[in-house]
Amino acid sequence: MHEIVRKEFSKYYSGLAAEDLAVPDMQQREFAFLQFGGEVMIRHMKFLEPKTLKDYIVENTPAHIYHSSAYYKTPEAADMNEKGWNGADLVFDVDSDHIRTECKVRHDVWHCMECGQEGAGFPPESCPRCRMKKIDTRAWICEDCLEAAKKEVIKIIDEYLVPDFGVADSDFEVFFSGHRGYHIHVRSEALRMLSGDGRREIADYVRGIGLDIRSHGFREIKKEVLIGPDMKDGGWRGRIARAVYEFVNRASLEDLKKVVAPGVAKSLFDNKERFLKNIESDPPYWGGLKGYTQESLEKIALASIKDLICNIDERVTIDSKRLIRCPNSLHGKSGLRTLRVDYSGIDSFDPLKEAVAFRHGSIRIYVKEAPRVRIGDEELGPLKDRTLEVPLALGLYLICRGAAEPR
Amino acid sequence: MSLMLTKEDLAKYPFLKQSAAYIESMQLNLSDLAAGDYSGILHKALSRIRDCIDKTVRPTDLSDPDSEILSYPLSLALVYGSKSNWLLNRFATIEAKRVEEELRREPGDKILEVAKSGFSWEIEHANLKLEYEDLPFSIPVQSYLEAAASFNDAHWKLVNRYVKGGRVFLNSGSLARLVSEGFKAKIIRRSSERDLQNFRLPQVLAPHLDEILRYAQDNMQFVEELPQGLVSDARPPCIVAIMEDVRAGKSLSHMARFALTTFMVNVGESVDEVLKIFGNVADFDEGKAKYQIEHIAGKIGSRTKYSPPKCDVLRSFGLCVGMDEYCRSVKHPLSYYRKRLKSMGAPGGKTGARDRKKGV
Numbered sequence A: 001m002h003e004i005v006r007k008e009f010s011k012y013y014s015g016l017a018a019e020d021l022a023v024p025d026m027q028q029r030e031f032a033f034l035q036f037g038g039e040v041m042i043r044h045m046k047f048l049e050p051k052t053l054k055d056y057i058v059e060n061t062p063a064h065i066y067h068s069s070a071y072y073k074t075p076e077a078a079d080m081n082e083k084g085w086n087g088a089d090l091v092f093d094v095d096s097d098h099i100r101t102e103c104k105v106r107h108d109v110w111h112c113m114e115c116g117q118e119g120a121g122f123p124p125e126s127c128p129r130c131r132m133k134k135i136d137t138r139a140w141i142c143e144d145c146l147e148a149a150k151k152e153v154i155k156i157i158d159e160y161l162v163p164d165f166g167v168a169d170s171d172f173e174v175f176f177s178g179h180r181g182y183h184i185h186v187r188s189e190a191l192r193m194l195s196g197d198g199r200r201e202i203a204d205y206v207r208g209i210g211l212d213i214r215s216h217g218f219r220e221i222k223k224e225v226l227i228g229p230d231m232k233d234g235g236w237r238g239r240i241a242r243a244v245y246e247f248v249n250r251a252s253l254e255d256l257k258k259v260v261a262p263g264v265a266k267s268l269f270d271n272k273e274r275f276l277k278n279i280e281s282d283p284p285y286w287g288g289l290k291g292y293t294q295e296s297l298e299k300i301a302l303a304s305i306k307d308l309i310c311n312i313d314e315r316v317t318i319d320s321k322r323l324i325r326c327p328n329s330l331h332g333k334s335g336l337r338t339l340r341v342d343y344s345g346i347d348s349f350d351p352l353k354e355a356v357a358f359r360h361g362s363i364r365i366y367v368k369e370a371p372r373v374r375i376g377d378e379e380l381g382p383l384k385d386r387t388l389e390v391p392l393a394l395g396l397y398l399i400c401r402g403a404a405e406p407r
Numbered sequence B: 001m002s003l004m005l006t007k008e009d010l011a012k013y014p015f016l017k018q019s020a021a022y023i024e025s026m027q028l029n030l031s032d033l034a035a036g037d038y039s040g041i042l043h044k045a046l047s048r049i050r051d052c053i054d055k056t057v058r059p060t061d062l063s064d065p066d067s068e069i070l071s072y073p074l075s076l077a078l079v080y081g082s083k084s085n086w087l088l089n090r091f092a093t094i095e096a097k098r099v100e101e102e103l104r105r106e107p108g109d110k111i112l113e114v115a116k117s118g119f120s121w122e123i124e125h126a127n128l129k130l131e132y133e134d135l136p137f138s139i140p141v142q143s144y145l146e147a148a149a150s151f152n153d154a155h156w157k158l159v160n161r162y163v164k165g166g167r168v169f170l171n172s173g174s175l176a177r178l179v180s181e182g183f184k185a186k187i188i189r190r191s192s193e194r195d196l197q198n199f200r201l202p203q204v205l206a207p208h209l210d211e212i213l214r215y216a217q218d219n220m221q222f223v224e225e226l227p228q229g230l231v232s233d234a235r236p237p238c239i240v241a242i243m244e245d246v247r248a249g250k251s252l253s254h255m256a257r258f259a260l261t262t263f264m265v266n267v268g269e270s271v272d273e274v275l276k277i278f279g280n281v282a283d284f285d286e287g288k289a290k291y292q293i294e295h296i297a298g299k300i301g302s303r304t305k306y307s308p309p310k311c312d313v314l315r316s317f318g319l320c321v322g323m324d325e326y327c328r329s330v331k332h333p334l335s336y337y338r339k340r341l342k343s344m345g346a347p348g349g350k351t352g353a354r355d356r357k358k359g360v
Helices: A003-014 A050-060 A143-161 A196-207 A235-250 A253-257 A262-270 A272-280 A294-308 A314-318 A343-348 A392-400 B007-012 B017-025 B030-034 B036-054 B065-082 B085-104 B108-118 B141-147 B172-191 B203-219 B237-247 B254-266 B271-278 B286-296 B311-316 B333-343 B352-356
Strands: A031-034 A042-045 A064-068 A070-072 A085-088 A090-095 A109-112 A118-120 A135-138 A172-176 A181-186 A219-222 A225-227 A323-325 A339-341 A362-370 A373-375 A378-380 A383-391 A404-406 B124-130 B133-140 B162-164 B167-170
Touching: A003 A050, A003 A392, A031 A050, A064 A070, A090 A143, A090 A196, A090 A314, A143 A172, A143 A181, A143 A196, A143 A343, A172 A343, A181 A323, A196 A314, A196 B141, A196 B311, A235 A272, A235 A294, A235 B162, A253 A262, A262 A272, A339 A343, A362 A392, A373 A392, A378 A383, A378 A392, A383 A392, A392 A404, B007 B017, B007 B065, B017 B065, B017 B108, B030 B036, B030 B065, B030 B203, B036 B065, B036 B085, B036 B203, B065 B085, B065 B172, B065 B203, B085 B108, B085 B172, B085 B203, B108 B133, B108 B172, B124 B167, B133 B141, B133 B172, B141 B167, B141 B172, B167 B172, B237 B254, B237 B271, B254 B271, B254 B286, B254 B311, B254 B333, B271 B286
Parallel strands: none
Antiparallel strands: A031 A042, A031 A064, A064 A323, A070 A085, A090 A181, A109 A118, A109 A135, A172 A181, A172 A339, A219 A225, A362 A383, A362 A404, A373 A378, B124 B133, B133 B167, B162 B167
């Protein structure tokens, strides 16, 4: 990495108040660092207070700074078995890379490392030409990607964490990761001691993995007579009921035909109002349509909940000893800050503006190739093979991304 | 405490705080219990263990609650003293089954009382009435996940439970099952604690332990040795799917690679055979692959032979391609393999070598 980036990072950290680097219960956390150009993580560090952490960072200027999601009795022990694991925050990682947004066609390209086939947009699982799974991607982020990630965060919190898991407002924090997405740190004591298996169950819960519709109250008591959940029910039970209601309410005949047999689709479409009214009634009634069985209902339910399933990197949630980025540290691949987001104001939060760490100065760079990029209020590109003077934050962003060099 | 637990309850549910306190109040040690005055108790303890060995689940004998209560610690001491994991697991399983059956006959309030006294789960009355189903109890999510961790059926998965406000809502039957499983876990967990690691049975009980072990010997089933080499027809669907990807030359995710390698190594394929399978993969690097397979097989490095990930993990990583009838009763790809082999007749009937010629 270029010396200029290191120098600017160092300046940033020097100007920071030590308190800005505080991490809750920091004496029980392990800290870890990745140096510029380094491949090996410096691990098992313990800091008693933000001041000593700041001093270390200013002296060493790492490219990436992490702390453990876990609480340890002896965080500095080099052997994981000797650290004395004492619980961990429950972490959700939402990464815009994993979300199929339409904007990806505008800024992402992939190519097959086997046959050379290329394409734009979200990378296919295997190459459409040679079927091989060796796909290389060059992904960028834009406002739309980050907006999609933000929607996922809101979904996880409002749809699952608060109502189902009873997580209080004071028990979680949301962070912009400084690059492609968001992290949610849940610090509820009631969930702190979850094992890896328990965490996997929670990840599966928000991803709808293993969801069995029949476990949620649907029963065919006799032919074409179906009972099912109430929209007022809690958990997945009510969620499925509400989702089916919404889906059928919005669906065209064509939409329904994509999900169930044409005859059932027609019957459902023609009797839509009655069907919806029955679901709304107390107690709800789910049947009474000709040709309509529990199986068709299951198909509709599965189609309905697609948008309610959360897009997270499950490996992060499952891991009870994850290293995660420190608040207000810089992301070495963007030069942006890992920034705490006030959840009540998340709708108007603009990560590409508020996470900008370098607010003054400019830099002359040579850009190899970049799509349209915005950092702060400055926009640039798409451009290729150009040398120009840009605001410092934008320049460092492109350098950190590997798309530009200082001149 | 809202309900009084009777002496009969202490006999039925030996994991209760009150049971332990009662036993302690008798101020008897193990050698006392082996003495002639208490021969009834010793007799009960021995038949309790024999029932477990026979997989006989009998209702608790309440004709003499005192000796029933005291027979539990004595039988447990014999089981711990045997240092046999087989006996320990069998004892814990059958005792837990007995407890579950007892609980299912109890009114809801009693189940709650027992659960509260036996475990630190913060169970509460919920009184949630749904269409065609009442869920009268709730338990914190974390406690639920701890207690139900070993359950296999889809309906125990958190995503298929009624979860609200940080609590999981349960009917009486589910709570009875959680309690009995918690009891089983307690028995097994306790055996690995330090004081029990060094536990020696008093000399007077040694002849009785010998008797139990002789009895067990006739019933003990040792884990059958798997035939060497892969039997294709016994592969679980997830492994079949990964192997099809391999055959198509697709490159695999790290988890898919790990699952396939560990599976192959565990069914007795050699490192070279596993290497051959991977030869078709897009980004194949023989040197690197060989090193990794040898590592997984425990031939180099930490010398631990790795097991394939269990079904839950494969499911989370999107490698479960859907269950077939065998999948429903197992939670690990190797258990699936064993089960299929068994259903196909004696292991070794099909030899791996013959099978391999078919090419997979």
